[in-house]
Amino acid sequence: MPQPLRVTAAVSKVLAAFLEDPDADRYGLDLMRSSGHPSGTLYPILLRLQNAGWVETRWEDVDPxxxxxxxxxxxxxxxxxxxxxxxxxxxxxxxxxRGLGGATKPRPA
Structure with a gap:
């Protein structure tokens, strides 16, 4: 069973990108575009997700x-x-x- 992971706003964007099509293989540039994160933010998140057991990786079998x-x-x-x-x-x-609901209540005069 995967380990719980602290899900920050940055991590949530990456998870949301994965959940667009959970069965699809995604690569770095694709995830950068979907999440809006630069590589310096994305790859540490992917490593954390992998270490927690939430993400698996594989190399493409292609002749470069x-x-x-x-x-x-x-x-x-x-x-x-x-x-x-x-x-x-x-x-x-x-x-x-819940947080937004409280912020939209009218303030007392």
């Missing part, structure tokens, strides 16, 4: 010369990672909803 680019490292949520990600994002959404 024939493809005209280096092999990509693909990332995918594990089945347990999908469950944890959904749970954590739902909890974060509920927390934000």
């Amino acid at each position: 010369v024939a493809a005209g680019r280096p092999a990509r490292r693909y990332y995918r949520l594990t089945p347990d990672g999908v469950a944890w990600a959904r749970t954590e994002l739902a909890a974060l959404q509920a927390q934000l909803s």
Whole structure:
């Protein structure tokens, strides 16, 4: 079972990107575009997710010369990672909803 992980706003954006299609293999540039994070933010998050058991990785099986680019490292949520990600994002959404609900109440005069 994966370890619980502190889900910050930055981590939640990466998890949301994965949950757009939980069965898809994603690579770094793709996740940078989806999450809006630069590589210096994204890759440490991916490493934390991998160490927690939420994400698994594999290298693309491609000939770099024939493809005209280096092999990509693909990332995918594990089945347990999908469950944890959904749970954590739902909890974060509920927390934000409660916080925003209080902020929209009229102030006493």
